[in-house]
Amino acid sequence: MLRQWRGLAEDCVLLDGFHALKHALRFGARIPLALTEDRAAALELADGLAPDLTRTLDGLLREVPPGALRGLVPRPHPTGVAALAVRGGGRVADDRTSPVVVLDNPRHLGNVGAVIRLAAGAGAAGVLTTGTVDPWHPNVVRASAGLHFATAVRRCEPSALPPGPLYALDPDGRDLRGLELPDDALVAFGSERHGLSEALRERADHLVALPMQPQVSSYNLATSVAMTLYHWMAGRAPAPGGPGRGTPA
Structure with a gap:
């Protein structure tokens, strides 16, 4: 054995x-x-x-x-x-009805896993990563509690992203609270240390920002994704038989 x-x-x-x-x-x-x-x-x-x-x-x-x-x-x-x-597949449907999370050159394996777990719970269509980190690394799968299989997960460079309007999180962007994220949106988050790459910034259709009190420098990556996906979920009526309240596992 x-x-x-x-x-x-x-x-x-x-x-x-x-x-x-x-x-x-x-x-x-x-x-x-x-x-x-x-x-x-x-x-x-x-x-x-x-x-x-x-x-x-x-x-x-x-x-x-x-x-x-x-x-x-x-x-x-x-x-x-x-x-x-x-290993699961990573294909994201072109005619999707929920956003795709794009992590731009993430470095912390635990953060990537936490984001995948969030995406699965929120019903996101997938999590795509740019850069060198393998999103199927054992430490990422451990942090996601195996929820890689609940959504599409793969590495993907900016030039090969699936179609859809790209909303990139950036401190100089428009306040997210005044926007409605479309169901087919790509929502991009920069790396924990360096923020968005130039390639992602140039590809973006919209720059958006999370509300934050003055003198606070940043949110954790997984927290930023959770806030953004919740904003998208809050704008939609619960689907019959859809996600209910969760519990820690």
Whole structure:
């Protein structure tokens, strides 16, 4: 089993922990191997947090000896569960009905994962990143709790962005509160340190800014994305059967 893991790991995405595996399964990920150091405890967790997946996990999880996961993953999750998933697709539909988040040369892997988790919860059509960071890096997937599979995620340079009006967040832009973001918008956020690149700024159709008190220099990247997506969501009536109130996971 451990040999099988090592053979699959190079071509698969690591799902680090029960919650990442839970979300990946809910959104249709293909899981060739899922391991746990305590099968009974993992299934008990499923009964409490994901009863819709208990039967699936019962057939999927394989138990390994205590301490075995330390030889397979850099930092075993407290839930004692790790799995491998086939990497998802990153195609964004041209006729989409929700915005796409564009992260311009992000550097912090945890921030990228947090943004993907936000995008999944808000129903965004995708998260595209420019630059060198791999948005499917294990640390990003860990921070997203496996919600990569709930939306489109891929690396994409400014010249290859999908169609749609591009709204770029910039301190010199127009206050977001006076604008209505269209459903097919691309919403671009600059890097944590350097802001928007010239390529993204030139590509932008609109520069917009988040409201902020004087003397406050900036918001965290994930906070900026959350504020912007909430602004878009607040302008639309809740869809029947659409997203409800969430809980931490």
